[in-house]
Amino acid sequence: xxxxxxxxxxxAFDWGSIKWFVTPSAIEGASSTLGEVIINPGQGHARxxxxxxxxxxxxxxxxxxxxxxxxxxxxxxxxxxxxIPAGAYHSTFNSTWRPLRLIVTYTxxxxxxxxxxxxxxxxxxxxxxxxxxxx
Numbered sequence: 001x002x003x004x005x006x007x008x009x010x011x012a013f014d015w016g017s018i019k020w021f022v023t024p025s026a027i028e029g030a031s032s033t034l035g036e037v038i039i040n041p042g043q044g045h046a047r048x049x050x051x052x053x054x055x056x057x058x059x060x061x062x063x064x065x066x067x068x069x070x071x072x073x074x075x076x077x078x079x080x081x082x083x084i085p086a087g088a089y090h091s092t093f094n095s096t097w098r099p100l101r102l103i104v105t106y107t108x109x110x111x112x113x114x115x116x117x118x119x120x121x122x123x124x125x126x127x128x129x130x131x132x133x134x135x
Contacts, residue, residue: 015043033109039100044093062100
């Protein structure tokens with residue numbers, strides 16, 4: 001199955017946006033999740049975990065501070081990959097002025113559903129361009 005970014009919704013948050021290209025709920029037979037995450041400059045997401053799925057983060061572009069488990073934050077940059085075991089707490093913070101672009105996977109898929117209840121979620125229909133404004 002072919003998926004184009006214009007055919008999937010954009011989940012926009014105060015910290016950035018996500019496009020899920022493959023999810024078990026959207027593609028029949030899919031058992032994992034894959035999407036692109038953009039974290040805006042100076043933003044990040046709160047420390048959280050996925051009790052039932054491992055996560056892999058691949059950095060397309062940009063730099064960030066990554067935390068996994070109880071370890072110290074460490075720098076990640078373009079080309080780096082981070083494996084987050086199921087249940088491990090983690091966070092990613094973009095400490096630069098450039099957007100951070102990531103490919104993220106969950107195995108098994110389905111963890112993306114938790115974001116649907118986020119209070120700052122703005123869902124943009126496929127083909128619509130999300131706009132960010134500085135407060």
